[in-house]
Amino acid sequence: MTKPELKPVIDVQHVSKIYDNGTSGLSDINLQVKPGEFVVIVGLSGAGKSTLMRSLNRLHQVTEGHVLIDGRSITEAKGRNLRQLRRDVAMIFQNFNLVKQSTVLRNVLAGRLGYYPTWQSSLGLFKEADKQRAYKALERVNLLDKVYQRVDQLSGGQQQRVAVARAFVQDPKIVLADEPTASLDPKTAHLVMNDLKSMNQELGKTVVANLHSVALAKEYATRIIGLRAGRIVYDESIQNVTDADLADIYNGDSSVGERQ
Template sequence: MQATATQSDPIISFRHVNKIYSNGTVGLKDINFDIPRGQFLVVVGLSGAGKSTLLRTINRMHEISSGEVLVDNESVSDYKGKALRQLRRKIGMIFQNFNLVKRSTVEKNVLSGLVGYYPTWKCVLGLFSADDRKRAFQALKRVSLTNKLFTRADELSGGQQQRVAIARALMQEPKIILADEPIASLDPRTTKAVMDTLQRLNREDGITVIVNLHSVELAQQYADRIVGLRAGELVYDEDIADVTTAALDRVYQTDSEA
């Protein structure tokens, strides 16, 4: 089934987006839907369904083959140079493997969220202002980690590292946060801490949050809306009030089972 939720003022729009890799693999097939400003959207599906590809087309980490991706009603598909850097400033990215510099302190990792605003050499040399450091402290306060300010990243638990990654994204003052399987390697307790943090930023700051998850249970617990992908196609799209477990389970059917 495919139903498209219609809401005004989309912050992101997909217009007949296709992604075909150089080896012929179809990553995305005619993706066509809007994401309203301030929504907490969860994308579900099997591994290889196209979830990561979908997310990475928004900040242009992946190029599309055809169609159009719009952010704030502007097509970003042809952005280059300064325009692309400015796009990525307003989109925070949270990765499954945290992407921290393990031998650096928590503060330095959080400050690296400013790389889109400063020349690379300035970030490498750590030439940040007192105001920047104050902002880093405040970002860590939002994720309850100020006591780890000068701790090396590799001395933190997985859940703490992911919260540092969220604080790093907050340094960008993002309008959008993309989270690609952010809790895949975490235990249930730290999973809750990370998902609660993302939900709080969505609710309190109005940040549009898009999260890829395998867990149907977590999707139902946190999402305003759930979309499902199978083999690169959008096969499910419902606001949370209309989501049923039975319908969601069909997203996970293989072609032989469908």
């Protein structure tokens, strides 16, 4: 008996993004991501990777098309509906996006903000159960001993792992990671990628990551997507990916073909 086809948890439909200065960031992107995939997007700087990533949780407003998260349009969502949809999508940034003057614990608890009224979260009135979530997340990333330390006293790699812990406590369906290893040394980069792999394989989270490193992409992805000049030019399961294919994405060889 065949298994039923999984519905996409991310469904990008004919999405284009044109910036105010007339620059085209994305051009007619069509993309579906199934639950439990670990998708890595690769391409040259300026290819549109970050623009696509930020369109998925509406940090960028798209010019045309729609983005559906678990069947619901985040493109058109407003107010409470947008807030609820964003609870399902955690974001890990290249520059960590932490409150550097605050403690590790407060930064990790920020992952629960979508579950509280603004007045309650602004006063730091988090439930004990959520504090326990934060401790457990910090234990996962081996930073439990830093729980009350200020973030600006940590190394770059430790700060990125605080950001990963924040994503753990958010308990999203989807984790977006925008160049999460770009400023890290190779050893720390693997630690962060292992954390993402744990989210994917142990907790069943869908992960979409932009990476500069082809080696990391090959090691961790279940599927690789290539972007060039705002268009998808490559989309294959990892078992079908070759070194020649990856080289073509970066070299601009038209033989890769546009596969959407």
